[in-house]
Amino acid sequence: MKTLADVDIPDVLHLVTSLLRNGIGPVSALVGWNEWRKGFFSLPLTVNVAPLPGQSFPADSGWHLIVSSGSYPADVFILPDRATGPGMTFPHQGAVSAGTGKDPWLFGEPCLTDPTAILGDSYGAAPEPVDLSSRLIWKVERFSRWCELAAAGCLHRPGDHFEFPPLSGVSDHVTIGFYETEADLARWTQASTKSGVVRLVSVSSAGKAFAAQCWRTLEDKLIHAPDWGALIGSPSVGEIPAIWFLLDDIPIIGAWQLPRTYRELGDILAAAGIDLAENFAILGQSMRKRNISQPAVIMFGFPVPRYFGAAPSRVHWLAISDVRLTRKNSARQGFRPTEENRQRFDRELALSGKLLAWAKCENWAPDQIRTRLRIAPTAQPKVLLLGAGALGGHVAETLTRMGVSRIDVRDGDVLAAGNLCRHSLDLGMVGVKKASALAARLNRIQPDAQARGIDKSFPMMGYDGLETADDYEVILDCTAENKLLRGLSMIPWKSEKLFISLSVNWGAQGLMFWSSRGSAFPAIDATTRLEALARRFRPEKLEERIEGIGCWHPVFPADAADIQVWAGMGARFVLNQIAGAPEACGIYFFNEDRTIGLEHG
Incomplete structure (x- = not known):
């Protein structure tokens, strides 16, 4: 690293340098740029503000403006100084941490780049410029405003969407899903039990995603079993040791810092009347009795609002994974291998400065996990899908992704290798009944999916008729x-149904x-109009084809891309019908230019 004289500073850095010498708001730079390697520069910044009483943002702090032109466009960062910068995280800032490097700055960049965030349009910020010189000024101006708001305690304003502190020491991409609705809030806030055990089940083949299947007391009494789908709700032989605590508020230190060590966590829990060390001793003893050696998980729940300043609307959970309690065969030099000493070691972990491994937690309740949909279905009818072929498979998958969670599949056919060119199932399901295979796939798509496969055709004739x-x-x-369709017309339905038929020509x-x-299903009317x-x-000019050598059997020529187009159109038709659209009969078709036409029949 070398400090550059003014004549050596790249031209693109000159304008922001001169402005910072006079100060951009509370931000100034009184020393020169440092060049660490070719194209990588840093400029020490000084921030001088007057914090309001009760605010933890320092009056004087050091930061670094960092420019890396090794890629296009150049990367620009503003990071706190390792010695003189704020050592705690504030709202709209990445988690402050030391990392493993020897650079003079910490991790923990303020969130300045999104013009639609709190520091964006509401404060009159223009979009980020393209050229580097203007970008540097734009970013320092936003950083200046961020510091002023941090000092005033106004980074979160009433009416802003509620957000959570960034996770420090994030576990290795571990995600834990939970299911909390607004209706569940009262159950938790009125409960007398504030701690217990939670059953976590794996939902990922890579072992990186888990779901909180149910919540119990320490005495194993069931408190809450969310309305999960078939995959998460089914019994599981796997067991992940996990305990939970219900808190009155989000566990933060200072303005917006989650605990970083077990000691910091223990201090916060102690204020809530929870002895972390004693809970570790109890959990460790229980794990050793059951011969469980894998790391444990701690989950913390607390009520949160939808908007800052509003009343709480539901409970949210945070989790710490990789809690390594003493194993059954663990021994430590100088100590006898007794249960008493092992509990002592577990208590010591709760009082230690060891870093926490926060896991990513997400609310998988239907109204939360489907916010990316344009329109999520409000009704949840139970659907019987007849036919698990290429079209039926893709339609069912699309419906499941769009929020239709209860689908039973009927089909007596077996998946063949030739089906794979356009079916949603894969090679691992060849030789398996299509209905069971498709239902299993649907249950893996959404946390609340409750699909069931019935491996026989419909309707079947019994002693009492169809x-x-x-x-x-x-x-x-x-x-x-x-x-x-003719079979549907023969069934004496006892209640009104919505009948839908989809087929490709x-x-x-x-x-x-x-x-x-x-x-009643009007089979004659339906078949006559659809056949027409x-x-x-x-x-024209689409000939029948034979698949392989053997008994001549024509197969249906169709491309996977076309099947998926029509499956999307069909799923939308189904959703519209569920929502109350008028009865219809017709065909969507490709025009010569591959645009889609519509004709009613």
């Missing part, structure tokens, strides 16, 4: 078989659709 399916609100046919050049409501559409829109 079976019925009156526990379903929606009957969705994707078999493309008129025989199935020859070569998948169009999607035919039908919907009707009632306690199939004839009118049958593509």
Whole structure:
């Protein structure tokens, strides 16, 4: 590292340098740039503010403006000084930590780059410029405003969306999902039990994602079992030792710093009447009795609002993973290998300065996990999907991703290798019944998915006649078989159903659709109109094909890309019908230029 004289400073840095010598708000730079290597520069900054009483932002602090032009566009950072910068995290800032390097700065960059965030349009900030010289000035100006707001305690304003402190010492990409709705808040806030054990189940083949299946007291009494889907709600032989504590508020130090060490965590819990050391001793003893040697997890729940300044709306959870309590066969030099000493070691961990490994926690309740959808379905009918072929599989997958959580699949066919060119299932399912395989896939798509596979055709003939399916609100046919439609008309339905039929025409050049409501299915009307559409829109020059050597059997020519287009259109049609759209019959079809046309039949 060398300090540059003014004549050696790159031209692109001159303008911000001269401005900082006079000060940009409370931010100034009275010394020169340092060059660490080619294209990597840093400029020490000084911030002088007058904090309001009760605010923890320092009156004088050191920072570094860092420019790395080794990539395009150049990276620009502002980081706290290792010795004189604020050693704690503030709102709209990355977690402050020392890292492993020997640089004179810490991690913990203020969040300055998003013009739509708190420091953006509400404070009159323009979008980030393109050229580096202007970017540097723009970023320092926003940093100056951030420091002023931090000193005034105004980085969070009433009405801003509530956010959580950044996680320090994040565990190795471990995610824990929980299920908390606004209706669950009262259960927690009115409960007399404030601690217990939580059952965590793995939902990832890589062992990186877990879900809080249920919450129990220390005496193993069930407190809360969320409405999970089939995958998370099913019994699991795996066991991850985990304890939970319910707090009155988010556990922070100072303005917005999560505890970084076990000692800091213990101090916060002690203020809430919780003895972390004693809980570690109890948990460690329980794990050793059950011969569990893997690291434990601690979860902390607390009520949070939707907006700063508002009343709490639901409980949120944070978690610390990789809690390494004393194992059954652990020994320490100078100490006898007794249970008393092992509990002593567990208590010592709770009082130590060892860094915490925070895990990423997410609320997987339906209204939280589907916020990326344009419109999430409000109704949750139970759907019977008839036909788990290429179209049915993709339609079911799309519906599940869009929030239709209860789908039962009926199909007696087995997945063949030839199906893979356009089916949603994969090679690992070849030889498996399509219905069971597809249901298992659907249950892996969403945390609340409750799909079930029934490996037989519908309807089946029993001693009492054709079976019925009156526990379903929606009957969705994707078999493309008129025989199935005629079978639906023979069933004496006891309640009104929404009947939907989706099928692609020859070569998948169009999607035919039908919907009707009632306690009887009008098979003659449906088959007559759909067959007429199939004839009118049958593509020319698409020949039948034979698959492999053997008994001649024509297969259906269609590309996976076209099937997925029509599956998306079909899923949207289903959702519209569930939402109350008028009954319809027609076909979506490809025009010559591959745009999509529509004709009603």
